[in-house]
Amino acid sequence: MPRFISEIKRTHSCGQLTKDDIGKEVVLFGWVANRRDHGGAVFIDLRDREGLTQVVFEEDVRPDVHEVAEKLRLEYCVGIRGKVVSRGGNVNPKLRTGEIEVHGTDVEIFNRSEPTPFPIEDSIDTAEEKRLQYRFLDLRRAPLQKTLMTRARVNHLTRNYFTENRFLELETPFMGKYTPGGARNFLVPSRLNPGKFYALAESPQLYKQLYMVAGFDRYFQIVRCFRDEDLRLDRQPEFTQIDVEMSFVEQNDVFDVMEGLIVKLWKECLGIDVPRPFQRMPFDESMARYGNDKPDLRFDMPHTVLTEVVRQHQGGGVPLLLEAVDKKGIVKGMRLPSSMQLSRTEIDKLEEYVKGMGAKGLARAKVGEGGEWTQSPFAKTITAEMRQAINQAMGAQPGDLLLFQFGKESTVHTVMANLRVHLAKKAGLIPEYGSGGQWRFLWVVDPPLFEYDEEAGQWAAAHHAFTRPRDQDLPYLESDPGKVYCWRYDLVLNGFEIGGGSIRLHDPEVQKRVFKAMGISEEDARSKFGFLLDALKMGAPPHGGIALGMDRLVMLLTGAESLRDVVAWPKTQKGTDLMTGAPGDVDARQLRDLYVKSTTEPK
RNA sequence: GGGGUGUUAGUUAAGUCGGUUAUAACGCCGGCCUGUCACGCCGGAGGCCAGGGGUUCGAGUCCCCUACACCCCGCCA
16 A cells, blocks of 8 residues: 555645645545646645645755656646645635645655547636546536536435435336337347347336326436437437426426426526526427527517418419418518628528538518518519518517528427527527526426327327316317427527426226327237236326426536537547547347347458 | 538648658657757658548549547536
8 A cells, every 4th residue: 555545644625725824734536637847846736536736845944855747747647745834925816726836845646647539627728529538537627527426416405405305215126018109219138038129218107197197196216218319419329317206286386396407497596596486388389489498588579470461362373381381381480680691602501501411592572661571482463461460470570580491390400499599509508507597497387288290190199198188178188189289398498408297097997098099909908007007096196297307407507519528438429538548349149149140240 | 410620741730733752840769069948050760641441543632431539519416
C-alpha cells in the first residue's frame, strides 16, 4: 500500500479549504489539473470532484519533496500533505479556494498518467466520438461530474419525496414476456427453454397496475427501461424512469403529486420557485397551434389552421390548396414578423430543410402594404377574398412573411412544428440556460383514445389499451371511435416530453368494448393480456399513474445539450458503446447453448 | 429505410484555381526560471490527410463507393 492512504489519511477535499483553515496541517488526494514550474517553486492545481486547490512546493523548504514535485505531470494521481497558508495579495478570485494555498511538505505519486487524448478541462471542443471512447476521462471533467452529482441528488430527493408521501418503492422484473405493439423489445434467449425468449421491459406498466390490484395503493420506482428503437438526442436504448402508480385517484390527484415533486427538485437543485399549478392545454389545441403534443412555450409563433378557410373559398383560385383539402389533408400557415428578416438564400435553405422531412416544398408569401402578396406561388391566382381571409386569420401585417404547408396532416404538423422551433432558435427567441431561462411546464391533456392506423386500416390505441375513456364519449366507442377522448396526459417542459401517463381503465365491460373498437378479438386479448384482464375482474381499484423520463429531466435541469451528457455510459446513435465495443461478437458455442443461430456472417 | 453535416499531428483547426518540403495553436519531450494561476523563455519530436476505387503528368484538394460520429424524418403505445 502507498504510504499515503495507509498511514496518512485524507483530511479535506480539494474544494473545501478557505481562509478559516489557515494554519492547518492538511492531506489532500486528487489529480494534477495543471502545473506551473518556476524552477525553485512548483505550483500544482490539485483536483477532485469537489474542486481545485493550489499546492506549492518550494525548493528551499523541502528539496527532496520539491524534486518529486518537479516530476509531476497532468493527470498524475497524487496525495499531498502541507500547511494551509494565506495567499496574501495573490488571491485567485476564480477559485472557491482562491484565498488560500497549501505549502507542500510531503507528496506521493499514486499513479502516473500518459498524456490524455484530450484535455481534462471544463470546456473542450473535442469530437464526441473521442470523448465516448475515453468516457472515464470525459467523466473526470468538472461539468460532467457536476451533472452526475445533480443526477444523484435528483434520485435522492425523489426517493425521499415519495417515501414521505406514503409511496412504496417496489421492484418489477426486467425480463418479462414479449407483448406485441408499442416499442420494439430487446430479446433475451432462454437457455432453459429452447426457442423461447424473454423481452426486456420497455416499462413496468403492467406490473405497476398489478401492484394496485394487489392493494399496494401507492407505488414508485426509479427504474431502467429498454426500447430497441432508433436513437435521438433525447433517446437512449436504455433509460431511467421515475415510475409512479396510485389507487383511488383522478387526474388532478396525479398532477398534484407530480407537481409537488417537480417543484421540490427545482427548488433544491436550482433554488428556483416553479409556480403551481402548471399550465394545461388540450391535445387538439397543441396540435393545431404547435403541430405536436410537446410544444415549447418559451416563445409563441403559433400555427394557424387554414383548412376551413380554404374550403369555404373552394380553393380560392389555388388548385393545389383545393386538392389538399379535398384529399382530407390540412392547410397550415405560420407568420414571421418583419423583424425576422430572411434572405432569399436562407429561405431556399429552409425549403431544403423541410423537404428532408417529407414536405414537397415551402410555399410563402410576402405581405405588402395593402395586404397584397408577392414572392408567392399563390400570388397570381389567389382570389382577393381568400387572401384577405388568410391575412385576417393569421394576423398578417405589412412586411410579414407567411409560410404555408398543406397536404397530409401528419406531414404538415411535423414540418410546421420543426420549422417553428428551427426559426425561433435562429431568431434567438429561446432564452439560454441560466440566463433567466424560463421553465415552461405544461400538461397536455385530453387526447383522443384512438388514432387511425392507415396501414392496418384500423383504429389503434394511441397510448395503450388500458387508458380510461371520458365517460361522456363512451357512446362513440362503437359509432365513431375517433371522437372518444381519454384520461391521458403528458408533462412537457420547453419542447420535451418529460413524462406521460393516464388514468387506467379498470372496468372490464368498457375494456371489452375498447378491444372491439380496435378489432382485437377476445381470444387475442386473452392471449396477450390475460393476466391483466383477470386482474381487472377481481376487485381492481380505480387507479392511474405516470412515468417521468428521469434522464430528460436531468438534461433540462442541468442545461445539458443531449441525453448523452447526463447518462454516465451512453450509447452512440447506432447503439454502440465506443469504449467497450458493445455490441460484440460471441462464439458459435454460446449461440448453440442458447439455441440461437445468426443469419449474418461475422465480418 | 431516407435527408443533412462532418472526418487533416495526441487534440482543435488552416490548407487558395489540382502543383513540388502539408501549416498553426494547445498538448508532449529536453533545457532555463521562486509568485504563477491560459505562467514565461529557448530548443525538439510528432502526419497512411478516415478507408477503398477513379480522373489526371500530378490529388489533402475533383468524382464514386464504404465506414464511423452527430442532427433530423420514419420509428419511439
